[in-house]
Amino acid sequence: MMETALLALTEDELNTLVSIAIRRAEVSDDVNSPTASDAWHEVMVYEERIASITRPEEITGGIARVGAVRAALAAGQRLEAARLASLYLAEEALPLERRVAMERAFERDREHRARRFSALARTGRLAELDEWRATASRHPRVFPVAA
Amino acid sequence: METVAFYSYKGGVGRTLLVANTAQFLAMSGRRVVALDLDLEAPGLHQKLGSRDVLDRAESGTLYGAVDELLDTLENEPRKRSLRETAIEVDLPSGTKGSLLLIPAGSAPSKAYWAALERLNNSLRVQRRNGGLLEAVLELQAHIADEFAPEFLLVDARTGITELGGLATSILADRVVCLTTTAPESVKGTQVVADALRAAPRLSSQKPLRIDFLITRVPPGPTRSPNVSRLMEELGGSVALLPHDSGIAYEERAFSMWRPDRSPNSGDDEYAGAGLLSATLNWIAASFPGHKEDAERAQRRMGAVYNAWQYLTRTTERRRDQVFSRAAWPLEQLAERVRFGTAEKSRQADIVVYDSLAGAPTSKPLMIIEYVDNEDRDAVSQWWLDETGAKVVAVLSSNWDRRLYSSSGTWDLRPHRSDRRDFPLPHDFEALSDPTDVSVDALLDAVRRGHPEYLERIVTEWARASASGLHCGAPWKPDIAKKIVDGLARVDAVELARRVLWAAAAESRPRGMWLGDGDDWLDEQVHAELFAPLLWRLPPEASIKLMTGDRRPYGPPEGASAIALLARDTLGLRYDPDATFRVEGQRILERSGFDRDADQDRGLYKLAPAFKHTEITFEISPDLPPLAYCTVDDAERRQPSDIGSLVSERIAANSLVTTGLLGDYQPRVGRVVLYSSAIAQCADKLALRARHVGSVTLIHETLHALAHLGRDLDGRMWPEFALPAADTPLFEPSWFHEALTQYFTYHHIVRLHDPALLHAFETMSAKQSPAYRAWRRFRDLSIEDARSWFMSVRRGTGAATPWSALFNPMREES
Numbered sequence: 001m002m003e004t005a006l007l008a009l010t011e012d013e014l015n016t017l018v019s020i021a022i023r024r025a026e027v028s029d030d031v032n033s034p035t036a037s038d039a040w041h042e043v044m045v046y047e048e049r050i051a052s053i054t055r056p057e058e059i060t061g062g063i064a065r066v067g068a069v070r071a072a073l074a075a076g077q078r079l080e081a082a083r084l085a086s087l088y089l090a091e092e093a094l095p096l097e098r099r100v101a102m103e104r105a106f107e108r109d110r111e112h113r114a115r116r117f118s119a120l121a122r123t124g125r126l127a128e129l130d131e132w133r134a135t136a137s138r139h140p141r142v143f144p145v146a147a
Numbered sequence: 148m149e150t151v152a153f154y155s156y157k158g159g160v161g162r163t164l165l166v167a168n169t170a171q172f173l174a175m176s177g178r179r180v181v182a183l184d185l186d187l188e189a190p191g192l193h194q195k196l197g198s199r200d201v202l203d204r205a206e207s208g209t210l211y212g213a214v215d216e217l218l219d220t221l222e223n224e225p226r227k228r229s230l231r232e233t234a235i236e237v238d239l240p241s242g243t244k245g246s247l248l249l250i251p252a253g254s255a256p257s258k259a260y261w262a263a264l265e266r267l268n269n270s271l272r273v274q275r276r277n278g279g280l281l282e283a284v285l286e287l288q289a290h291i292a293d294e295f296a297p298e299f300l301l302v303d304a305r306t307g308i309t310e311l312g313g314l315a316t317s318i319l320a321d322r323v324v325c326l327t328t329t330a331p332e333s334v335k336g337t338q339v340v341a342d343a344l345r346a347a348p349r350l351s352s353q354k355p356l357r358i359d360f361l362i363t364r365v366p367p368g369p370t371r372s373p374n375v376s377r378l379m380e381e382l383g384g385s386v387a388l389l390p391h392d393s394g395i396a397y398e399e400r401a402f403s404m405w406r407p408d409r410s411p412n413s414g415d416d417e418y419a420g421a422g423l424l425s426a427t428l429n430w431i432a433a434s435f436p437g438h439k440e441d442a443e444r445a446q447r448r449m450g451a452v453y454n455a456w457q458y459l460t461r462t463t464e465r466r467r468d469q470v471f472s473r474a475a476w477p478l479e480q481l482a483e484r485v486r487f488g489t490a491e492k493s494r495q496a497d498i499v500v501y502d503s504l505a506g507a508p509t510s511k512p513l514m515i516i517e518y519v520d521n522e523d524r525d526a527v528s529q530w531w532l533d534e535t536g537a538k539v540v541a542v543l544s545s546n547w548d549r550r551l552y553s554s555s556g557t558w559d560l561r562p563h564r565s566d567r568r569d570f571p572l573p574h575d576f577e578a579l580s581d582p583t584d585v586s587v588d589a590l591l592d593a594v595r596r597g598h599p600e601y602l603e604r605i606v607t608e609w610a611r612a613s614a615s616g617l618h619c620g621a622p623w624k625p626d627i628a629k630k631i632v633d634g635l636a637r638v639d640a641v642e643l644a645r646r647v648l649w650a651a652a653a654e655s656r657p658r659g660m661w662l663g664d665g666d667d668w669l670d671e672q673v674h675a676e677l678f679a680p681l682l683w684r685l686p687p688e689a690s691i692k693l694m695t696g697d698r699r700p701y702g703p704p705e706g707a708s709a710i711a712l713l714a715r716d717t718l719g720l721r722y723d724p725d726a727t728f729r730v731e732g733q734r735i736l737e738r739s740g741f742d743r744d745a746d747q748d749r750g751l752y753k754l755a756p757a758f759k760h761t762e763i764t765f766e767i768s769p770d771l772p773p774l775a776y777c778t779v780d781d782a783e784r785r786q787p788s789d790i791g792s793l794v795s796e797r798i799a800a801n802s803l804v805t806t807g808l809l810g811d812y813q814p815r816v817g818r819v820v821l822y823s824s825a826i827a828q829c830a831d832k833l834a835l836r837a838r839h840v841g842s843v844t845l846i847h848e849t850l851h852a853l854a855h856l857g858r859d860l861d862g863r864m865w866p867e868f869a870l871p872a873a874d875t876p877l878f879e880p881s882w883f884h885e886a887l888t889q890y891f892t893y894h895h896i897v898r899l900h901d902p903a904l905l906h907a908f909e910t911m912s913a914k915q916s917p918a919y920r921a922w923r924r925f926r927d928l929s930i931e932d933a934r935s936w937f938m939s940v941r942r943g944t945g946a947a948t949p950w951s952a953l954f955n956p957m958r959e960e961s
Contacts, residue, residue, distance in 0.1 A: 034272035041165060076276025076703035116224050117282050119289035128350045132318065135348040143313020 006049055011060070014053075018046035019068070023073070037075050044071035048084065056094040065094065066101045073109045079134050081106070151321035152302040154312065156336030158189070160363045161389070165427070166197035166303045168449070172431050173299055174247035175445035181234070181297040183286070185213060185304055185315050187264060189253030192303050196237050199482055205251070208259030212251040214267050216290075217283045221270045226231060229554050230294045238484050240448065240496045240518060240535055241861040244441070248295060248380045250410065284314050296611075299435070308340075316340075322357040325436075327382075329366045334378055341382065359434060364391040387430045412859050423703045424450055447682040448518045451543040452497045455516050456483075459500065460572050474574055474600065478728055479504050487534050489514075494530065497543075499819040513576055525564070528552035539571055539582050553583040575641040587627055591634035595788055602650035609651075609677055617805035629900070633679060636901060639838065640870045644689030650706060651678040652693075679709035684901050686839040687821060691765040710763060710849060717851070717895050717933040720857030724762035728755065730862060760817035761864075763852045767847075773874035774807040794828040801828070802916045804880055807873030810844040812851035814869035819848045833914065838930055839907035847892045854941070855890065868941045886921035887937050893922050 009017070025039035047068035054061030065088040072081035074083075085102050088094055100130075114121035153169075155162045163186070170182040185193035189640035193201055204210040213231045219226045230250075233742050237247040254260040271280055291300055294317065302319065305312035315324045323344060327337040339361070346356055353785045358384045389445040428449065432442045463477045482505040486495045498512040502717065515531045528540040532554050551565040565583035578598040579589055587608055590601045613628035633730040635651075638644045645727040651673060680691045694706040707722075732754045776789055797803040806812065809829055813819045821844055855869050870884055889912065896904050912920055925933070 028800065032273050036273065037276045040276065056397070074276060076279075101380075113278055116220065117278060117286045118225065119293055120282060120286050121291075123289055125285060125289070125350060125352070126282070128352060129285070132348055132350050139346070139348055141313075141347070142339060143308055143317065143347075144310045 040075035055092045062098040070105045149323045150300040152304045152315045154304040157333045158306045174245035177244040182251045184252040190255040193251035208254045208257040210254040212253035214253040214674040218753045221274045273905040317670040323750040326361045361387040363389045400680045451571045512537040516541040518543040551583045599646040641688045644685040686838040687845040712852045714857045797912045810848040812848045833906045882918040885918040889922040
């Protein structure tokens with residue numbers, strides 16, 4: 001559920017904020033800041049809000065939908081990225097180039113993780129891990145598990 | 148590859164040690180094993196499995212491990228390090244088919260390690276969107292599988308509820324071994340964790356998680372006490388028990404966690420453990436089934452090496468319910484699993500004892516211990532002696548089969564196989580030219596050179612050699628027993644002699660360590676045939692020091708029973724001051740019409756001082772003897788004469804006396820006194836040793852005391868049979884007292900089989916007054932006849948017997 005303050009923002013205001021948030025997240029990435037993930041999460045929140053008030057065939061709407069998915073992946077929230085992608089891809093009006101962009105974002109993320117976790121990738125367990133996380137997140141647990 | 152995580156909700160349950168020992172056991176059973184330390188906040192696996200080099204690297208911060216691997220995975224793309232650079236091959240005994248690789252946590256506990264761990268935590272925060280700890284740990288596991296293809300990956304997991312602990316147990320592992328003690332907090336936590344693990348989701352390609360429970364440190368007592376049984380029910384699944392062993396608190400090392408079962412016939416308390424070794428090894432063998440023979444071989448090896456380590460390092464030992472301290476090897480001088488030799492030919496020693504700090508550049512091996520299976524042990528020992536120059540090589544082949552070798556000292560260093568079975572300790576290398584030579588001669592030599600630590604062993608050897616009897620059937624070696632008594636009797640140093648006596652005393656129990664449980668018959672034999680003879684043969688200063696030392700509460704002084712033996716065997720009397728007090732006190736009370744109902748015990752107690760003199764006391768006095776103050780010619784007391792001149796005059800005039808000059812028995816107080824200055828002068832002038840003159844005097848005066856204070860077999864005392872006090876003017880030796888006492892002194896010395904003592908007695912006697920020489924005329928008289936005459940004299944009827952003429956010293960004069 002989106003926060004009230006977020007709901008009160010206009011599209012222009014959201015565009016301004018998302019531009020600033022993107023810049024901040026990029027800088028955080030550059031300096032290897034532990035807050036980069038949070039910064040990308042903020043970007044995702046703005047993009048998701050913009051997407052909710054724009055139509056998919058609009059330029060702004062298409063960009064926001066792709067942006068929300070990319071930001072979720074950049075934040076390391078792959079489950080959320082997958083949820084958003086399935087939501088947006090279900091919209092028939094979403095242009096093809098946006099669909100391709102979303103798939104590319106997932107593809108790049110998979111490639112990146114496969115390079116980093118090469119041995120896991122060879123066993124096909126990376127994909128299993130995402131499923132496991134999804135299951136584990138719904139499961140009552142004793143041991144803490146990072147997102 | 149099967150991944151087994153060892154987890155405990157709380158620490159201190161023996162988890163890391165169990166990982167280390169399981170890893171070694173499996174490797175020694177021919178399996179390929181990787182041991183991974185994921186207890187990143189409190190790592191210790193490398194301490195259990197690492198060589199000295201590994202520990203040095205950890206200390207210097209150059210040991211790479213799991214933390215560095217995880218960092219490499221998270222920070223570098225592609226990884227910069229190869230896992231082969233990090234994994235350490237644990238050196239296994241020669242001939243082992245399996246392999247063991249150790250991946251430590253890192254250079255713990257150096258500062259570099261904690262810095263690396265902090266960096267890892269930061270990196271996990273920074274990189275979490277690229278994949279967190281979950282991916283990194285699984286990546287490490289996958290790398291291990293790719294690189295080494297082990298059969299088992301054993302993971303030491305983090306204690307408590309942590310993310311890493313959760314990952315290691317719930318998703319990394321195929322099997323979890325949950326360890327817990329019986330403590331309520333540990334059990335409750337384990338139950339919660341176990342429930343969580345059972346319900347935890349698995350990767351789609353994984354089989355269901357297997358959970359084994361181990362309840363450790365189970366208190367002694369019935370194996371399945373109600374508490375433990377309830378606990379096992381609550382935990383469910385596969386539950387095994389490991390008993391408590393306090394030894395863990397002292398030396399928590401791989402191999403040394405457990406004690407083996409008591410050897411069926413060893414009788415050695417040192418090996419009386421709680422069976423933890425067996426229980427644990429059985430658990431491992433059952434939990435990781437494989438080739439039975441390989442597992443049994445590994446089990447035998449671990450037990451044998453453990454026993455060796457335990458023996459070398461234990462600083463206390465329990466004997467007959469008492470704990471004694473023990474001179475063990477300092478841990479700093481020992482090293483485990485050290486490889487010697489060249490690339491072409493090398494062997495791994497299971498334990499090396501160094502002459503100084505192990506690992507120091509100048510330290511040299513003193514002793515090599517290796518477990519050898521299916522090899523020529525003589526050849527192996529030869530190789531070790533050639534290669535290392537160690538003085539001793541111990542070759543083990545099972546828990547109880549050891550062979551010790553030493554260099555023969557010849558030019559070709561041919562190994563000499565010893566009969567010794569126990570491992571030499573530090574004092575053996577110091578005291579024995581060949582530390583494996585524990586022959587009676589070598590031990591006696593070491594004792595005489597000032598090493599009393601061998602006394603217990605010698606006493607034990609004496610007991611073994613003489614422990615034969617009509618009922619025993621042990622190999623009887625009277626020549627060895629005699630050699631031991633004679634060897635110990637030659638000890639000159641007073642303090643050492645006192646320790647000899649103490650080791651042979653009835654109250655000294657250490658020989659139980661060698662001979663097993665106490666045996667009253669054996670105690671009596673040791674006392675009568677070893678302690679009592681030594682009491683009279685060793686320097687009298689030592690004997691008197693022992694007899695006048697601190698006495699035990701409610702007991703007679705040390706040595707009292709040896710005096711009682713002298714009374715019984717020589718004079719045919721009973722010496723028991725306590726019994727005398729009781730019997731005589733009772734008699735007095737009855738005569739006095741004492742109201743026993745009113746005051747039963749205090750009345751007797753009040754009489755005690757009156758009987759003090761019935762207990763013989765001993766003293767060595769530096770004062771001049773009574774005869775230095777008076778002469779037979781002069782009734783007046785005069786200035787003390789020079790003791791040297793007095794003794795010379797007496798010897799020249801053949802009028803040397805024992806009583807009043809060399810020693811004295813003071814009948815009023817029941818005290819035996821030896822006068823050290825007169826004894827020294829006498830010894831000097833007769834070319835004897837002072838200790839022998841002193842011993843003869845001690846025996847002589849003690850016999851006077853016993854003749855006075857001993858009771859007849861019918862219980863009667865004859866207090867009037869007392870010597871005249873030597874410090875009175877006109878003192879004349881009582882001829883029948885002295886003649887009889889000399890006769891019994893002679894016979895007692897003959898029984899002691901001490902030629903030096905007999906020579907001293909005869910030499911002194913030759914220069915003594917007629918009363919002291921009279922014994923020669925009836926030396927062949929049977930001791931029974933002599934006792935008979937002694938009894939009649941004691942009762943005041945002796946003068947009328949035909950023996951009186953024989954004993955009359957004037958007869959010799961005429």
